Structure formats: C-alpha cells, structure tokens
Amino acid sequence: xxxxxxxxxxxxxxxxxxxxxxxxxxxxxxxxxxxxxxxxxxxxxxxxxxxxxxxxxxxxxxxxxxxxxxxxxxxxxxxxxxxxxxxxxxxxxxxxxxxxxxxxxxxxxxxxxxxxxxxxxxxxxxxxxxxxxxxxxxxxxxxxxxxxxxxxxxxxxxxxxxxxxxxxxxxxxxxxxxxxxxxxxxxxxxxxxxxxxxxxxxxxxxxx
Amino acid sequence: xxxxxxxxxxxxxxxxxxxxxxxxxxxxxxxxxxxxxxxxxxxxxxxxxxxxxxxxxxxxxxxxxxxxxxxxxxxxxxxxxxxxxxxxxxxxxxxxxxxxxxxxxxxxxxxxxxxxxxxxxxxxxxxxxxxxxxxxxxxxxxxxxxxxxxxxxxxxxxxxxxxxxxxxxxxxxxxxxxxxxxxxxxxxxxxxxxxxxxxxxxxxxxxx
DNA sequence: CACATTAGTGAACACTTGTACACATGAATA
DNA sequence: TATTCATGTGTACAAGTGTTCACTAATGTG
Numbered sequence: 001x002x003x004x005x006x007x008x009x010x011x012x013x014x015x016x017x018x019x020x021x022x023x024x025x026x027x028x029x030x031x032x033x034x035x036x037x038x039x040x041x042x043x044x045x046x047x048x049x050x051x052x053x054x055x056x057x058x059x060x061x062x063x064x065x066x067x068x069x070x071x072x073x074x075x076x077x078x079x080x081x082x083x084x085x086x087x088x089x090x091x092x093x094x095x096x097x098x099x100x101x102x103x104x105x106x107x108x109x110x111x112x113x114x115x116x117x118x119x120x121x122x123x124x125x126x127x128x129x130x131x132x133x134x135x136x137x138x139x140x141x142x143x144x145x146x147x148x149x150x151x152x153x154x155x156x157x158x159x160x161x162x163x164x165x166x167x168x169x170x171x172x173x174x175x176x177x178x179x180x181x182x183x184x185x186x187x188x189x190x191x192x193x194x195x196x197x198x199x200x201x202x203x204x205x206x207x208x
Numbered sequence: 209x210x211x212x213x214x215x216x217x218x219x220x221x222x223x224x225x226x227x228x229x230x231x232x233x234x235x236x237x238x239x240x241x242x243x244x245x246x247x248x249x250x251x252x253x254x255x256x257x258x259x260x261x262x263x264x265x266x267x268x269x270x271x272x273x274x275x276x277x278x279x280x281x282x283x284x285x286x287x288x289x290x291x292x293x294x295x296x297x298x299x300x301x302x303x304x305x306x307x308x309x310x311x312x313x314x315x316x317x318x319x320x321x322x323x324x325x326x327x328x329x330x331x332x333x334x335x336x337x338x339x340x341x342x343x344x345x346x347x348x349x350x351x352x353x354x355x356x357x358x359x360x361x362x363x364x365x366x367x368x369x370x371x372x373x374x375x376x377x378x379x380x381x382x383x384x385x386x387x388x389x390x391x392x393x394x395x396x397x398x399x400x401x402x403x404x405x406x407x408x409x410x411x412x413x414x415x416x
Numbered sequence: 417c418a419c420a421t422t423a424g425t426g427a428a429c430a431c432t433t434g435t436a437c438a439c440a441t442g443a444a445t446a
Numbered sequence: 447t448a449t450t451c452a453t454g455t456g457t458a459c460a461a462g463t464g465t466t467c468a469c470t471a472a473t474g475t476g
Contacts, residue, residue, distance in 0.1 A: 029324060029325035034434080037432095043349065045456075046453085047435085050435080051454075114319075116320075164372070166350075200404040203259055203411045244462075252424085254463095255466085256423075258466095286437075418475100419476085420473105421467075426448065426470100431463075435460100436457105436458085437456105437458085438454075439454105441452105441455095443452085444451080446448085
C-alpha cells in the first residue's frame with residue numbers, strides 16, 4: 001500500500017504546477033486540462049489537488065505568479081549582459097530566445113493564456129507584460145537613448161516592442177527546440193522587427 | 209418524438225460550426241469544447257456530429273477556412289473605402305475594428321487558435337495571416353507608397369503590421385463590445401503603433 | 417417509380433470527470 | 447507529552463465523455 005509520503009512542505013503543490021506545465025509542454029492546451037489529468041501526471045491522488053488549489057483557474061493564477069519570476073530573471077540577465085548600446089537589440093533578442101527555450105513550457109503557458117479561458121489569468125499575463133514594458137522604458141530612459149521621446153511615446157514604443165517579441169514567441173514555440181535553422185530565422189526576424197520599431201521611434205514626432 | 213428534420217443540405221454542419229463559435233463567444237476556449245457540448249448547443253443529437261466532422265480538430269480546420277472568407281471580405285471593404293493615402297492607417301484600423309466587433313466570435317477563435325492545441329489549426333491561421341500580409345504588401349506597392357523598400361523589407365514591415373493588429377485583437381476582445389471608451393483607446397493605440405511602424409519603414413535602410 | 421445515398425435519430429458502451437467524505441499521519445504548538 | 451492542524455490517501459458517486467450500432471426518413475439519380 002502506498003504510504004503517506006510527506007516531505008518538504010509545498011512539494012506536492014509544486015509537483016502539481018510542474019505537472020500542468022509538463023502537459024502544456026507536450027502540446028496540450030491549458031484550458032483543456034482537468035484536475036484528474038494533472039494529478040495523474042504529478043503522481044498524486046486526485047483529492048490532493050484541493051489541498052492546494054480551488055480549481056484549475058486557481059492553479060493557472062499561481063503559474064502566472066511564477067511566470068513573473070521567470071520574466072524578472074530574464075530582465076536581470078539582460079541588464080547584466082547588454083553592455084554596448086549598438087548591440088542592444090541583438091543581444092536582448094538572443095537572451096530572450098535562450099530563456100524561452102530554457103523555459104519552453106512556461107512561455108507556452110503564457111502564449112496560451114493571452115487568449116485563454118480564464119479572464120483572471122489573461123489579466124495576470126497582460127499585467128506581467130505591462131510591467132515588462134515599463135521596466136524596458138525605464139532602462140531605455142536611463143541609458144539616455146530616447147531623449148527626444150515623451151514618456152507617453154516611449155511607453156507606446158516599449159509596448160509595441162513587448163508585443164512583437166511576445167508574438168515571436170508563438171513562432172518560436174511552434175518549431176522544434178532542435179531546429180536551429182528555423183530558430184535562427186526567428187531570431188533574425190525578431191531583431192529586424194525591433195530595429196524597425198526603433199528606427200520609427202528615432203524619427204517619431206509626437207504631434208504627427 | 210422528434211421527427212427527422214432534414215432541410216437544406218449542410219444546414220446541420222453550419223449549425224455545429226455556429227454552435228462552436230457561439231460557445232467561444234460566451235467565453236469558452238475552443239480547446240476545451242467537447243463534441244457533446246457542441247451538438248447540445250446546436251440542438252442536434254451527438255451522433256450527427258460524425259456525419260460532418262471527424263473530430264473537433266476537423267471542425268476547427270473548417271472554421272479556419274470560413275475565417276479566411278471573413279478576412280477577405282474585410283480586405284475588400286478596406287480597399288474600397290480607403291481612398292486617400294493620408295488617412296490610410298486610421299481608416300484601415302477603423303474598418304478592422306468594426307469587422308472584429310461584427311464577427312467577434314470568429315476573431316476570438318482566431319486569437320485562441322494562434323496558440324491553440326491543434327497544430328493544423330495553428331498553421332491554418334498563421335497561413336491566413338501570411339496571406340493577409342502579402343496582400344497588404346501588394347496594395348502598398350500598388351499605391352507606390354513604399355518605393356524605397358526592397359520586397360523583402362516590405363514583407364517584413366507588413367508582417368509586423370499584421371502581427372501588431374492581431375495582438376490588438378486580443379485587447380479588443382478582452383473588453384465588452386459596448387465599452388466605447390475602451391474601444392476608442394484601443395483604436396487610437398493601434399493606429400499609433402502602425403504609424404510608428406511606417407515611420408520606421410520610411411527611414412529604413414536595408415543595409416543597416 | 418425503384419433504388420442507392422445522405423443525413424437525421426435513440427440506445428448503449430466503457431471510461432473519465434469533478435467533488436465529497438472519512439480517515440491517517442507527520443509536524444508544529446502548547 | 448498531548449493536541450491540533452495541514453497534508454496526504456482510498457472509496458464512492460452521479461454526471462458527462464467519445465464512439466459504435468442499428469434504424470429511418472428525405473433526397474437525388476437512373
């Protein structure tokens with residue numbers, strides 16, 4: 001008989017969240033996951049689920065919180081590694097892609113959640129993206145690369161940048177993680193998107 | 209007892225597709241819909257489903273085809289109504305938003321499908337977007353507004369435009385259809401995104 | 417008109433689902 | 447040490463699931 005296997009507190013909770021992500025990573029959509037399915041994947045009895053989450057939406061919300069941590073780690077690494085302004089875009093995109101690869105399931109969950117079933121999860125992801133965009137605006141301001149833009153125009157630019165990168169995410173997650181050629185294509189295209197946006201920003205006249 | 213109610217050929221088929229869209233319109237995610245659920249919504253017996261579709265993915269694929277028609281109608285209207293080049297962006301965005309409102313469920317389905325469960329549906333929607341982008345490139349070329357861009361750079365620009373608009377879609381579908389203020393905000397922001405992109409395109413140097 | 421085809425119906429199947437309940441055990445607290 | 451609490455387990459159940467089957471009525475074709 002299976003004994004009670006209590007270990008570190010919160011371990012089962014984590015197992016359940018990981019299990020959901022694993023299923024998403026295998027191609028399932030989060031909205032189609034069930035409680036039993038997730039507990040089965042986690043190697044846990046169905047009733048355990050309720051000890052940690054009220055329902056799947058709740059689990060989704062907690063995943064969004066962890067997603068926030070992943071994004072912040074990514075920002076930190078970008079800030080630490082992007083030293084020269086002329087390579088800023090290339091290097092940032094490269095860091096983004098490597099993080100997206102390393103946390104594939106997380107980013108899949110994010111892409112799904114943007115048009116997902118739970119309004120709360122949707123709003124949470126949107127909020128993370130807004131935060132990301134505003135941090136980006138701060139950095140650009142600090143680097144004094146965009147002095148001619150009003151705050152509002154800079155916010156808009158960063159918003160567009162984040163959206164474009166997020167969309168590239170869906171490209172990236174659509175190809176195999178080993179398909180280096182395709183990944184390189186996506187990297188190049190995303191880089192050019194951002195360059196185009198920043199050229200636009202450089203010549204932007206707030207009035208027009 | 210319910211009699212056999214055969215009417216126009218393909219009527220049940222259409223009822224099933226409409227039913228799926230209706231459920232999506234009510235906030236459900238396509239990936240979480242079941243056959244029985246859809247047939248129930250359509251007012252049809254579950255077995256009827258198999259007369260028209262092999263499974264839900266199949267239904268999704270056929271919805272993508274219809275989505276193509278919706279997009280083509282939208283392009284036609286845009287081409288007919290956008291006469292003066294200086295208002296091109298504003299008017300196009302306005303037409304896009306009005307179509308998105310009029311076919312809310314369809315566009316919801318599209319937004320969901322981009323990161324959906326079925327690879328085939330995903331690919332289908334992507335393909336529609338590529339077609340849309342290439343038509344846009346043709347139009348811009350024809351209007352001689354972008355003579356300084358290479359074909360490749362024009363394609364990239366249009367790709368970015370379509371992506372940005374598609375992302376705005378998720379904003380739009382997230383707010384109530386009656387919330388005129390928010391919709392106006394989204395319209396303005398999308399317009400500014402596109403303006404920024406075209407300013408970038410106008411100053412774009414292929415080499416750099 | 418006879419006949420094959422298409423497209424509708426209801427009953428039945430073996431499973432899966434979410435959730436409730438009672439119970440057990442380890443850890444924290446008093 | 448005694449007790450409480452959080453977290454694990456097994457059983458149970460009603461409802462919902464996808465899919466198969468045999469049957470039937472309308473339609474198009476010769």
